[in-house]
Amino acid sequence: MRNSGGAEKKRRKLTQRVQFKFVLAFFTLIVALLGLVDTYPIAASRDLVASEKESSLLSQAGVISASLSALDSLSSDAVGQVMSLLDIAGLERIIVTDGTARIVYDSRSPSDGGKYALLSEVALALDGRQVFWSRFADGAFTSRAAIPVYSSRGLSGAVYICERDESQAELIISVQSRLWMISLVCLAAAMALTVVFSRALTARITRLAEAMRVVRGGDYAHRIKPEGNDELTELSEEFNDLTERLETTEAQRRRFVSDASHELKTPLAAIRLLADSIIQSEGMDEATMREFVADIGSEADRLQRTSEKLLDLSRRDAGAPRALSRVDLGEAAAATSRLLTPLAAKMGVQLSCSAESDCLVTASEDELYQIVFNLAENAVKYNVEGGEVAIDVRRGEKRVLLTVEDTGIGIPREDLPHIFERFYRVDKARSREKGGSGLGLSIVHDAVVSLGGEIEVAAREGQGTRFTVSFPPAAEEGGGEL
Ligand SMILES: Nc1ncnc2c1ncn2[C@@H]1O[C@H](COP(=O)(O)OP(=O)(O)OP(=O)(O)O)[C@@H](O)[C@H]1O
Ligand SMILES: [Mg+2]
Known part of the structure; x- marks a missing residue:
């Protein structure tokens, strides 16, 4: 008070x-x-x-x-x-x-x-x-x-x-005294008008200051009703824009926190349930017990993967510095392809990789692997038996291009604008069943943007997906810290 x-x-x-x-x-x-x-x-x-x-x-x-x-x-x-x-x-x-x-x-x-x-x-x-x-x-x-x-x-x-x-x-003296008289009247009128205007103006400034205080107090839905058509109106509109952004960011933050806790809670609950079942069912046969323990292991894996991705995102949000060097995108693609070959074989998907030499970009090695891996892993995971995945790296006119194309299940048109959002999954059940947390593409997106690149997606439901990423080529002398 x-x-x-x-x-x-x-x-x-x-x-x-x-x-x-x-x-x-x-x-x-x-x-x-x-x-x-x-x-x-x-x-x-x-x-x-x-x-x-x-x-x-x-x-x-x-x-x-x-x-x-x-x-x-x-x-x-x-x-x-x-x-x-x-x-x-x-x-x-x-x-x-x-x-x-x-x-x-x-x-x-x-x-x-x-x-x-x-x-x-x-x-x-x-x-x-x-x-x-x-x-x-x-x-x-x-x-x-x-x-x-x-x-x-x-x-x-x-x-x-x-x-x-x-x-x-x-x-001359009479003209002078008349001028003085007129001036005095003008001065009095101008002063009265100035006082009136200044009151109106300061009232609006005070309203703006008051609105700032309300928003600072946490009421992000608060808006000013813009009046008139001057600089203060513009300022009020700017304020409203800013507050709207704050509101959106705050809503995103809340959703992220609640999504993240949900993502962590689900495998934990499954582990708890599996562990309880083992404890409570006396004389459980070894095969069932092994199956339960394997399930516990895979839930723990999911937990680990999700928490690693969350950590990665929060490090990126905090703008943690990373060591940049001249990295060959072709080599990163080839290594990823080798790494994913067993998974592709298991899924019955044919994985191929072609890369031109010297496709150098300035990046941190980890980041570049993460980009290629997440895109290629999705292409394999969200594919169909007998499907194909092609990873291609080449030097464009001014950019270095990475294309990951698959003949998999595709992405519905209405989901396309959201796929880079955190925790967004087109088919939650399917993604979860494949161990996905919905964070891979948002990590890819943030990493690409932080390297000065651009990412595009073209997809058709049931007919496959193509991700195209373009990077600025590495300068002759690379390396440094960002
Ligand atoms: N190549 C693709 N084909 C079809 N759908 C895809 C493809 N890539 C991504 N998606 C859809 O986009 C969603 C988001 O992908 P993202 O990589 O962010 O998450 P995830 O694969 O579910 O989990 P994570 O990558 O975190 O393990 C996926 O759940 C999937 O529905
Ligand atoms: Mg993924």
């Missing part, structure tokens, strides 16, 4: 953290975006106004300068007369200096005549340059321009004009 409370608390904390990170990331993104939206148009329109001011002020100064250029020398009276003829209403201040920067006209304080204009713009204009300067501050655009005045005798002075524009500045 306490444990689940702790887990719940942990999960809530995790959800909150994810939610917080999500909201923070969005908040930062939205603020950055709005900041850009707010500052860029304002900066651009300020630049636009400044360049418009530059051209208008310089042309106004140019007009004044041109009007004064008719004067030989710039005296207060003459300049005053010229200036009175000009419309200078929009300007805040106009200063005209002579060539020595002495003020000969000042629209703001006519009494300043005679003083020197200590203005950098004037100094530059007297140097023959056109100067413009503008600033947007304190709710106004302040702009200044200065240009030289030329008379027929050369540079005779400078014109300095200054303008303060509050109406354009007001416009």
Whole structure:
């Protein structure tokens, strides 16, 4: 109880953290975006106004300068007369200096005549340059321009004009404040949406985490109902796939364990029964007793074979390393054929083996023998009196091929997809009677796959079976550990 409370608390904390990170990331993104939206148009329109001011002020100064250029020398009276003829209403201040920067006209304080204009713009204009300067501050655009005045005798002075524009500045400020207002509303709306979305998102993530916990607890049948159509939906579907596989693997494992114990239990029960019969039947004749003991021996054999195969499978499942070398598949086939000849003779089956030389594959020797032996043994065991078994090994274009073909009882079509499953037998009674445990082909299959090979089966009920195994050929330099 306490444990689940702790887990719940942990999960809530995790959800909150994810939610917080999500909201923070969005908040930062939205603020950055709005900041850009707010500052860029304002900066651009300020630049636009400044360049418009530059051209208008310089042309106004140019007009004044041109009007004064008719004067030989710039005296207060003459300049005053010229200036009175000009419309200078929009300007805040106009200063005209002579060539020595002495003020000969000042629209703001006519009494300043005679003083020197200590203005950098004037100094530059007297140097023959056109100067413009503008600033947007304190709710106004302040702009200044200065240009030289030329008379027929050369540079005779400078014109300095200054303008303060509050109406354009007001416009920009009002646009700016509206943008800020809109941004604030957008920010609030985006934040509200982010919180709502993040809740929905984290709720789904939590559901996923919860489902993982349930499956980890052993409920492999648990599935998530995928919602929406996004990455989380994909993740949920992946999770469901994974869980389904887990469920299948778990079911296979259980079936394997129960099949294995059943396989071991049956011969043990038979041994027990036979032993009890011997003990309980007093005065049993020797021939019957021998028969019973022989049966006990064959049941013990079956037990041994099954447990060896189970051990082999579990070693393979655990991925135990085995020594690989360049092994001749032809030799393995010939040796197997020799080994199976007595059984074939007993069954009345004709066994033949043909092999090309140098059919080398990289494998562990045992593994290769196991593959050929299991296939050939089946071909002999599941055959009919007078039937044939042909083992053939040859080098194909890119693979080394092993074919084991028989004219035996064949395998029904519906059983073909299952024959490589552990403990699968087409005819349980018949296989058992032949001492089979249903593990041979699954060992063959696993061994072939682990050697990079492929196995195929073609069979027809009553007309025989053909197993074809292809291996990659051994490289020039073989050997190693897998
Ligand atoms: N050549 C074949 N012809 C007909 N049926 C076959 C042939 N090979 C395999 N089978 C069928 O496939 C089943 C599985 O074969 P497998 O070799 O795995 O098990 P087994 O021969 O019964 O037992 P084990 O090989 O473990 O002693 C067999 O029980 C048999 O029914
Ligand atoms: Mg077999």
